Amino acid sequence: MTSYQSRSEIQEQLKKLLPYQIEECKTCDELPKALKDLIQHNFQASFVCYDKKSNTIEVGVEDQNEKDIYPQITVHKFRLEEAVSKLSRTFRKEDADLKFYGKILAGHGSSTRIDDVVLV
Numbered sequence: 001m002t003s004y005q006s007r008s009e010i011q012e013q014l015k016k017l018l019p020y021q022i023e024e025c026k027t028c029d030e031l032p033k034a035l036k037d038l039i040q041h042n043f044q045a046s047f048v049c050y051d052k053k054s055n056t057i058e059v060g061v062e063d064q065n066e067k068d069i070y071p072q073i074t075v076h077k078f079r080l081e082e083a084v085s086k087l088s089r090t091f092r093k094e095d096a097d098l099k100f101y102g103k104i105l106a107g108h109g110s111s112t113r114i115d116d117v118v119l120v
Contacts, residue, residue, distance in 0.1 A: 003106040004118045005118075005120065006120050010101050010119075013105050014038075014091060018087060018088065019084050025050050026080065030052075038101070038104055039059060042090035043059050045059045047073075055081075056077045056078060057080065058077050059076045060073045060074070060075050061075075061076065098119055103117055
């Protein structure tokens with residue numbers, strides 16, 4: 001299925017969805033799939049997880065400069081209280097990124113699979 005969305009609509013919906021998704025972490029003790037996908041995309045992360053003991057989101061990013069056999073992964077942590085502001089700064093405005101965000105938004109709360117997003 002194809003979803004037609006405007007650039008500004010995607011950006012506004014992301015701003016509204018983010019606080020809701022962060023609150024869901026607290027109640028479910030895990031990252032919602034949409035939030036996990038968003039963080040992995042924005043940080044180009046190897047892994048993303050929620051640590052309920054410390055109430056933090058942990059993001060593992062592979063060090064691109066290292067040429068070791070095994071990748072060196074730097075773990076970034078931020079508290080849920082800081083998550084909205086930290087994640088808001090990682091949003092991108094390129095068409096490919098907006099299409100990715102559009103798929104997340106279109107699929108959120110829907111059982112319909114979105115294969116493509118057309119920016120209008």
